[in-house]
Amino acid sequence: MQIQALQTVQEFGWIPAYDWWADHQVDHSSCFLASADWVETVPTMPSTVLGLELLLQDQSLDLQMASDLILRDVGATLQIMRLMSLELPYPESGPFRMATCLATLDTASWFAALSTNTMSYSTTPNELSGLWKHSRSVAQFAKLIAESLGEVSPEDAYLAGLMHEVEHIGLLLGKYSHAGTTQGPRLNQILSGSVMAALQSAKQRGSGSIWRYLLASAHALATTSSATSAKMQTPQRPFVV
Numbered sequence: 001m002q003i004q005a006l007q008t009v010q011e012f013g014w015i016p017a018y019d020w021w022a023d024h025q026v027d028h029s030s031c032f033l034a035s036a037d038w039v040e041t042v043p044t045m046p047s048t049v050l051g052l053e054l055l056l057q058d059q060s061l062d063l064q065m066a067s068d069l070i071l072r073d074v075g076a077t078l079q080i081m082r083l084m085s086l087e088l089p090y091p092e093s094g095p096f097r098m099a100t101c102l103a104t105l106d107t108a109s110w111f112a113a114l115s116t117n118t119m120s121y122s123t124t125p126n127e128l129s130g131l132w133k134h135s136r137s138v139a140q141f142a143k144l145i146a147e148s149l150g151e152v153s154p155e156d157a158y159l160a161g162l163m164h165e166v167e168h169i170g171l172l173l174g175k176y177s178h179a180g181t182t183q184g185p186r187l188n189q190i191l192s193g194s195v196m197a198a199l200q201s202a203k204q205r206g207s208g209s210i211w212r213y214l215l216a217s218a219h220a221l222a223t224t225s226s227a228t229s230a231k232m233q234t235p236q237r238p239f240v241v
Contacts, residue, residue: 002138035185038170039190042078042117042121043119044079044117044129045075045076045132051069052066052070053111061107066099071098071162072136072222074131074163076162078169080101080105080112082115082190083105084104085189085190095192096192096193097155127172128169128173131168137225138162138164138219139162140158140222141218141221141222142158143157143161145157145217146158146214149214151210152198152210152214153194157214157218159192159198160194160211161197161213161215163199164190164199166199202215
């Protein structure tokens, strides 16, 4: 299956945002090395905050339920990763575990970080809310593909799918430039090691990376699913003779 997967990659490929930048003479390495101070202002979805608030009313927090809520939200996941990078460095090997992060961090601190800046659907640009939805869809398909391939961790695949266009978030927020400074935290310090390794592998164009294939397939399935859903929801005009 892996040989067939690699052939599919080489034939069809995936063109994420950083490939577009590479085609336009933009150094991709600067994206991860540039300042990522904007991550602190990345919004979370109100539904995530509401769900967590309800969970926190119980005497003991269900870490798995809280983890599942956060992992559905690109902004919330980034905020937890940011807090973890400030608390202690990620292990060099091993998968990222959201539940472990929540248990390590102070509950009041991480909840305050998530609830400080929530997404307003009435004022948020369609591109930003659309990216949240698209990234979650890619993540879900990436996990399913990983489960069927048996080559990589489904949990890592989900996170890689969720963060597959992470650099683009700063651009949409208007707080990031390709020629950003190296002052302050950087994306490669905020993202976990497993996510960084997956994204770095996926960006190797024409290399036959399993991560490239996995994210390419997940991206294609998410795009097709979104287009099909939109078509089904669009009212059909009556046929007029």
